[in-house]
Amino acid sequence: MAGVEMSVEPDPGLADTGDLQYDLPDIFTLIGKAAMAAKRGWILSIDEVQYLSESDLSALIVSLHRMSQDGLPVLLVGAGLPQIARLAGEAKSYAERLFHYPAVGALDAVSARRAVQRPILDEGASISSEALDLIVERTRGYPFFLQEWASETWNDAEGPEISLRDADRSYSKTLSSLDRGFFKVRIDRLTKGEVQFVKAMAHLGEGPYAMADIARTMSRTPSSLGPSRANVISKGMIYSTDHGYLDFTVPLFSEFMRRQG
Known part of the structure; x- marks a missing residue:
């Protein structure tokens, strides 16, 4: 049986360290230079940005920072929950200078x-x-x-x-x-303990919800609920609206929880 085989010899030393923070900027640079040569731009679109790991988000920010410094036509359009501004800042402190964070909420x-x-x-x-x-x-x-x-x-x-x-x-x-x-x-993403946490929130009425009130409803101390709070935030169910306050990321979710009894 006849066949055709094609292969490409990789360019040694280019994006092959195994560390995304070093490799991804090199890849972006190649794409950016190709786009510039073609008099075009390149836009990377990412949904659910909050689910990127800190190391992946950090590598992405480093790459885009280099594109900005080099003046290459590469842009990121990302979408996610309200905590992405905080997550980006924690990944790289200079992220706030790279991005705009327009809020997209309900229609008037x-x-x-x-x-x-x-x-x-x-x-x-x-x-x-x-x-x-x-x-x-x-x-x-x-x-x-x-x-x-x-x-x-x-x-x-x-x-x-x-x-x-x-x-x-x-x-x-x-x-x-x-x-x-x-x-x-x-709700299926949550453990039984985490479900009890969001139920306590919902039964307080409409948010934002004070951690002290959630703890009081569950007959717990705020510090003991720290792991549950962190886990539910990481799963994209809730976010911190202010110090000591939480709210649901999905509108009408509190009504859904109250319908569950």
Whole structure:
């Protein structure tokens, strides 16, 4: 049987130390020079940045710092939970000078209404103002929840105009779908002890939550809950909003936990 084999001899001494903090900048430099020669730019997109290890994040920051110093057309667009600014600063102290950290949160009421209404109008249908108000209010403008509820309402509506009754009727189905998927995937990451921690948070009402209040609810001392707090933060469920205060990273998660009893 005939075949074709191709191979490339590696350039010795280039990105072969086995240490990412030395190798990754070399790789970025080659990419950046190639992009510059082609009069193009190169953008690296990374989602869930908070799950990078400290060493990987440090190597990434070092690489981008070199790109900045050398004036090469390489950019990073990253997305993640609110703690990524702190994590980047802990990995490399100069990270704050390299990046901008724009907050991406819920849509305002006008934008949320438009996000639901526009696709419906584009399909030659309509939705009542009351139905729009209900969807925007209960989702608090969180884009994914808007999408899920609007989709269920669209599928369940009986006529060309989506009414308040249509939206209200599809709410329980939307919650059930989110509970089985979106929320359950997150709670399944936690140990039993960590679940008790987030349950205590949820039963305090809406956040942010003081660590002292969480400890009091669990009949524990704040210091004894340190490991649970750190683990739940590392799993992306909660984040520190201020010294001694926590909140859920996912909107409406506290309501989900209260529904679990």
